[in-house]
Amino acid sequence: MPTSPASCPAQPLPGLAPSAGSPGLSAQALHAQLWRASHLSSNAKPCVSSGFAALDAELPGKGWPTHGLSEILQHTAVHLEWRLLAPALRTLLDEPAQYRPLLLINPPLTPNLPGLQASGLPARQLVWIQADSPQQQLWATEQAIKANAAAAVLAWLPRARPEQIRRLQSHAQASSAPVFLLRPLNVQAQSSAAPLRLALRPGRDWCLHLHILKRRGPCHEGEMRLQALPAGLQQLLTPRMLSQPWPPRPALAPRTETTELRHALARPALTPH
Template identity: 50%
Template sequence: MPTVSPPALPSLQGLSAQGRVWRAHSLGQATAAVVPSSFAALDAELPGGGWPLQTVTELLVPQAGVLEWRLLAPALRAWWAAQATPNQATPGRGRRAARAEPARRTLLLVNPPHTPHLPGLQGLGLDLGMQAQALVWVATATPAQALWTAEQAIKSRVAVLAWLPEARPEQLRRLQVHAQSSDAPAFLVRPEHAGQQASAAPLRLVVRPGEESGGWALDVHLLKRRGPAHEGWLKLQAVPGAVEPLLTAGWRVPAPAEISAPLPAEPAVPIHSPSPAEHPHALAGPVLQA
């Protein structure tokens, strides 16, 4: 009988060239598509140069409902505009020809801490009101319902922004498994102290309000990524285009944008939680600091 040789195994060099192997001292290369964050300094620190698809990303914040929108709005806007596919045109009547309308996928908000504020979203560039069901808001009664909703949305290849403060490590692992079959972004917003817990999310970031630009800047630290440990904080200028003309002259003076600052030994940002009477919506104003 003829001898059958076993198939040759791929070499380590070949796997590295395909981006399937990464060394701990260097950033990993994304094997799937990414969505640029629009912050050059942040993209330079993210494996693949942007927010990864086919994975879940954790955002750890001291106060949910504001910072995540400022950080993610540019990427969500770009993704939502890029993935549109034209529908078939409906036959026109008389001399008026129908135009093909773009079919866009849904952005699902799961249990946001504040009522979505459409003018605020538009101010961030997320003009999602042009098409029905472009933005879906789901308010659940229990953490289990929120988790189930996020899981079903990820399995359905829907873009997800979910607030899951009580998710357990095994539940996050399940979401990560489902995200590997999706080509839509999936972001989980959790409290900052959750960074002390284990998580299957390949990318975890701590986001805090910066002191520059009257509190509109963001301080970002990469807690976990495919690559070396991130040292220090990225200072990102996150003033929305619709808001910048409304700021006073003193607030318009740009601070050194998108730079890395040393990691403080005991970083503590005093946060004042505005009452509903002060800001009834998530994006009605910047984070107030004591």
């Protein structure tokens, strides 16, 4: 016999706040999960300060997010990620409570240990994972995120497809460590499930120029200038050197048709026609 509606206990609909006195999320917890597109999200999950006050002010949660991907786009000819991420990575690796590694997956260049140590990143906590094919790179990144045992994950995935990034974002939602995807600038027009996307380029005075392409909040207008000198150069560079464009272009003699290249190592130093 069907039960009358009056005899059925009221059940809260999924996603709605429970009635007073019923178990469930508190009003404060529910409020933290709500945000308007015209305001920065408060980000209920923990965040890690970027080390740049101006950047923190523009990021939801006032720092690099955990439980989600951060995608950093830049030209393939430059490598600015260490200057941008070093302050936050130092904080993560310096936590005395537990020893956790920094995972580097498929970096395009061999990590320079003296340079990373000068940036405050201890070599004993760096784990370099070299994967040859895009499938191996993706698999290694996915396993690193799912393990949730690293202080942070940096993965260089130049050929990842949108559906693959969506899968990584799904796994990253359960990870308490920041996950950074480093990708070329020419994928900017592709869709991405990463909740945070940044475009990065070098500027004068050894500054980093950064534009927030996507965030949980209003559109970011213009570019930010972050003073981020390479480790150890603050005491070495004169004011004149600081005012020069980065990277400096050496003065080269014009190449003529009669120029004879006798050594293979001389070829990259000459400007091609």
